[in-house]
Amino acid sequence: MTELLTVENLHVVFQTYAGTVYAVNGMTFSVQPGEIFGLVGESGCGKSVACLAILRILPGHGRITAGRVLFDGHDLTQAKESEMQAIRGRQIAMIFQDPSTSLNPVFTVGSQIKRIIRHHTQASRQATEQRALELLDEVALPDPPRIMQAYPHELSGGMQQRVMIAMALASGARLLIADEPTTALDVTIQNQILELLVELRRHVGLSILLITHNLGVVAETCDRVGVAYAGQIVEIGPTSEVLHAMKHPYTQGLLAALPSAQQKGRDLLSIPGSVPNGLSVIPGCPFHPRCPHVMEVCRQTPPRLTAVNLGEAQHQVACYLYSPETAQ
C-alpha cells in the first residue's frame, strides 16, 4: 500500500548554549491515507520537534542531520523552500496545542480565515466569504457570521481550536498534523474536539497525525499508534494491539501510571528516574537507565524495531526482550 507520509530514520539536533541537544534520534513511522495515527510520549520525547521538521519550520538553531521524510513520493528534507511553501497549508496542515496563541490577536477570525482561503484558491471576495462560512459550519461552530466578526480573545478555547481546524481545512490539506490539540482545553471540550477530528476523517477523508501524551486519547481516536521515547519510536502498531498486548517496558509503565479505579487507595505508580534531557546520547537503549528488565546488551547496542510475532508485521517493538537474538 502507498503511505501518505513516511518518516524514515529522522535525526534532528539543536545547537544551544548548553551544548547540542539531540531531539530526534532515528524516528521511523508512517501515516496511511485516511487513518488517524497517534504519536504518543511524554514532554521532551521529540514528537513535536519531528512535526516541525516534517514541515521544515524548525527554529533557526535546529537542523535535520539525517533521515528522510517522504510525502507523495518526494523527500521533504531535500525540498527547496519554494516547494515547501506549496506544500504547507495546501497539502499538509498543522494545528498547535494552545489555540489562543495560534490566532493573531489583532485581526478578526474572519479576516484570518479568509486570508488563507484567498491565498490558496484565489477565489473572489464573495466566494471566499461563502467558503469561510461553510468551513466554520463544518467544524460545528454555532452562528458562523458572528464568529467571523469576532476577535480571537472573545472566543472560548474550544471554539478557537475549531477555528484552527477550519483554517487547516481551508487550504484543502490531505494530512493534518495535530500537536496536542486538546491538552490546553477542558476535559469536556477535549472530547468534542476529538470527535470532530474523527468525524472529519470520515467525512472528508482527512489523514491525521495526532500528537499526544495521553493514552486515553489514543485509545479513543487512533487507528495506529507509535510510542516515542528520547527521540525514537520504541513501539508501533495498531492501537488495539499496542494497548492490549503492549510489549515495551516504557509503554507498560505509561499505562500503569494512569490512575484507574482498580488502584483506589493505593499510591500512584510512576516510572522512576526522569526523561533524558537530550544533551547527550544515551548508549544502547535510551530507556535502559529506567527499565526494570534491563540486560547487559541493552546498555551496549540500541535495539531495532522488530515484529513482535512473526505473523504480525504490523506490531513492532524495539526491545531486546522480544528480539530473536536474546532468548527470554
Added chain:
Amino acid sequence: MQRWEYLLKRLFLAIVVLFSISLITFFIARVLPSDPAAAWVGPRPTQEQIAKATQTLGLDQPLYVQYWRYLTSLLRGDLGVSIKSRQPILTELKTYLPATLELVIASMIIGELIGLPLGVLSGAWKGGALDNFSRILAVACVSVPTFFLGLLLQLVFFARLKLLPISGRISNEIAINYPITPITGFYTIDTLIAGNWPAFQDVLLHLILPAITLAAFGLGLSIRMTRASIIETLNEKYILAARVAGLPRRTILFVLALKNAIMPTLNVIGLSFVYSLTGSILVEVIFSWPGLGQYLTNAVLSLDFPVIVSVTLVVTVFYVAVNLALDLIQAAIDPRVTLS
C-alpha cells in the same frame, strides 16, 4: 461602550495626575528652595526687601493657602512673573514655545521616518548587513551625549565644510531683507504660506543641524525598540501558524506581524517625544535657538524659580496630553486593551 469607559477612566486618571503635578511643582517652587523670598528680590537682598517680598508673594501664609492660590492662578492661566525680567511668564512662554515645537516636531519626523522602517527591516532580516549597520548606528545614537553631538556637527558642517549655519533660526540679512510675517510662529510654515522663498530656504538650513542633533537619540531608540518588537512578534506562535498555513513571507511580515509590533512602537514614539522635549533644552543652548530650552537654562543660571517651575509644568502637561493621545490611539487599534 467599553471604549468609552476606557476613555473616561483615562481622562480621569490624567486629571488626577495633573493635580498631583501641580502639587509637586508647588513643592519644588516654594518648599524646596532655601529662601524663595530672597531669590525673588535678587542679589544682596536686605532684610526689608525680604520682608516685603515675603508679604507680596504670600509666603507668610500657611502652605495650604499658598497652594490654593497657586492652583487657582494656574487654572486662570496665570503662571506668575519671572524674577529676572519681571514679565508675566505666560507671555514669555508664548513667544518661545513655537520655536521649540518646530524643532521638536522636525526632529521627531526625521527620527521616526528613518528609525521605524529601519528597525522593522533590521529585525525582519536579523543578522543581515542592514541589521548590523542599524545596530551600530542605533547604539551610537543613544550613547552620544546630545550636547556633544551638536558640537561635533557644528565642527564638521560649519567650521570645516562651511555648509550649514549654527546659530539661531534665521540669519540677520534674511530677517532684514525678507522679513517673516509670523502666523503660526513656525518659521518654516509661515515662510511657505507667504511664498517667501529666500527666507524659507534660510530657515530650513538653520533647522537642519539642530533637528538632526535632537533626532539622534530618538532615532537610536526607535531602531532598537522597533527591532526588538518585530523580533519578539516574529517569535510568536501565531506567526508560526501563519507560516505553517503557507502564507507568503511578505504578508506575514508586513501585515500580520507589523500590526502586532506597532503597539510598542507607539510607546517608542512617546519616549522619543519626551526625549526630544527635554533634549531640546541642550540643543537650544548649543545652537542658540530661541526656545523654551534657552529660556529654561537662563532661568536655572539666575535661579528664576517661577520660570523653572512654570516651564516644567507646561511641558509636563503637554507631555501628559501627548501620552493620553497615544494611549487612546493604542486602544483604538488593539482590540484587547483594558485598563490595567
Added chain:
Amino acid sequence: MQGAPGIEVSPFVEPAPAATYSEWRLIWRSFRQDKLALIGLAIILVFILGAAFAPLLTPYPEQGRGDPNILEKFKPPSAAHPLGTDYLGRDVLARVLYGGRSSLSMGFLVVVIAVLIGVPLGAIAGYLGGWVDEIIMRATDVFMAFPSLLLALAIASALGAGFTNTMIAIAVTWWPWYTRLVRSQTLSLRERFFVEAARSIGLPGHKIVLTHVLPNVMTPVWVQATLDLGSAILISAALNFVGLGVQPPAADWGNMVSQGRLYFIDRPWFAGAAGAAIFLTVLAFNFIGDALRDAADPYLRRT
C-alpha cells in the same frame, strides 16, 4: 527545588523554576561569548581604574583638581600633554581622569539610590496589593508623568548646585521605574506554584518576600540597573553641562564640555576629550546592558 517538600513529582508535571545560581551561570556563559560586551567591560574597567587612581596616573594632579596654569593655555596635544591643555592651561588628560571620578560616581550613586528606594516599594506594592499598592502606584504615576530631565532640572535648581543635590534630584526621578518593574514581577510570581506552596506550609509574609520573591525579581532589576548606568551618566552629564551639579574649578565631564564649548570650533581637544569620554563610557554600558538582556532572555539565549 522540586515543588513542595513531600510530594512526589510525576513525570507529567512541569518542573519548578530553575535555581537562580545555575541561571546566572548560563547568563554568564552567553555573555562571555558576546564580543561587544567584553569590549564594553574592558572600557569600563579602564575608566574606573583611571578615575580611582587618578592622582597616581598623571603628573598634574593639582591641575586635575582645578588649579590653573595660564602660561600653558590652549596647547594642542603633545608629548608633555597627551590631550593638550584647556583654556586655563590645565592638562586635559588629568582633567578627564578627575572628571571621571565625579561623572562615574554620580551616575552610579543615582542608580544605587533609585534601586534602594524603588525595589522595596515595588515588592511591597506587588505583594500586599490593596490600598498600599494603589498609593504607591499613584506616586509612580505622578513622578513618571514628568519628563525626567526636566524634573531633575527643576529639583536640582531648587535644591541648589552641587554634587549631592543634583544626584538626589536625579535619583528622585528614577525610582518609579524600578518600583513598576519589581511590582509586575512580584505580581506574576505571587501566583506561581512555589509561593502558594511556601504559604501553605505557613511561612510568614515577610519571609516569603525575602527568600522567594526577591531573588527571582532581582534578575531583571540587575539587567535594568546596568542599562540605566549609561543613561544615568548621560543625565548627570547633561545637568552638569547646564550649570548644576559639580561647579568649576572642580572637574566633571559635563561641565568640561560646557566650558570648552566656546572654543570648540578652533580648539576642540578639551571639550572633545570630555565628550568622547562620556560617549565611550555610555557606549560601553550599552554594550554590556544589551548582552545582559539578550543573555537573560531564555529565548534568545538558545542560539
